[in-house]
Amino acid sequence: MLERHELEAFLLLAEELHFGRTADRLHVTTSRVSQIIRRLERRIGAPLFERNSRQVQLTPLGAKLRDDLLPAYEAITAGLAEAVATSRGVRVQTLVRVGFSAPWCGNLMVQAADRFRVRHPGSDVTIEEIQLADPLGRMRAGAVDIQLTEFPIVEDDITTGPILFAEPRSLMVPESHPFAAMESVSMEDLGDTTLVTIADEAIPRYWMDYYFPRRTPSGRPVPQGPATNYWPEVLVHVSLGVGVSTVSARAEQYHSRPGLVFVPFRDAPPIMYGLMWPTSGMTPIVRAFMNTVLEIAPAR
Incomplete structure (x- = not known):
């Protein structure tokens, strides 16, 4: 036994x-x-x-x-x-509130929620997309119990868990851009174009530097373009030739459209997507949901 x-x-x-x-x-x-x-x-x-x-x-x-x-x-x-x-x-928690920040993360959470509801009758899961301009706000507001999001996250009030996706990066450029004809680009090439970024009022500086660097590896400044609030705005700006943006290579499967070209980076660090939850505690039902996610997640 x-x-x-x-x-x-x-x-x-x-x-x-x-x-x-x-x-x-x-x-x-x-x-x-x-x-x-x-x-x-x-x-x-x-x-x-x-x-x-x-x-x-x-x-x-x-x-x-x-x-x-x-x-x-x-x-x-x-x-x-x-x-x-x-x-x-005390009222027992039966609802798990889940956040995600990329379509493939959302797909995983929906699959986990379906299995979780069968395994835990009487419990439910709500799932919402977290906007890039405020990646921590919903959790800090108490509206999200667990979130699958881009790392790095280094915050005293948030605990990070395992990485579930490690995605190579691409540079999303307009089809008229000189980089569109290249087989690959380097991080140093960012100094020769304009980078469309995300409004960073609610984003840690270390996170912005990882995804939207202000300087190239050699120290050259990276020209900064519009600071957007939502991902669709990034797509519009790039397709109209306003600038370029760093993205996950997998984004091409979800956001490909006329006027956009996705060029692989040959030297950029990968984009890591991992789980996080409030440091103040994780309830048994939320941990049960996390375990369900880990069961069906890709091999880490």
């Missing part, structure tokens, strides 16, 4: 894929987590995780065991939380 500490250690390690973070969440030492997992693997008779000096990954058997155990564990956890809340006269 699987003991509770074995179950929790296994499922947390399957989520984190990192012994140190798992130990922190369990409030035990890393060696204690290793000991529990080794003992569980001996009882089962086969490895559940592949370990090396760089990463931890589930074996096929480990992935199947996680998929078999997780729904029951989440149901038990949610049931206990509901019983405790009811005894204290």
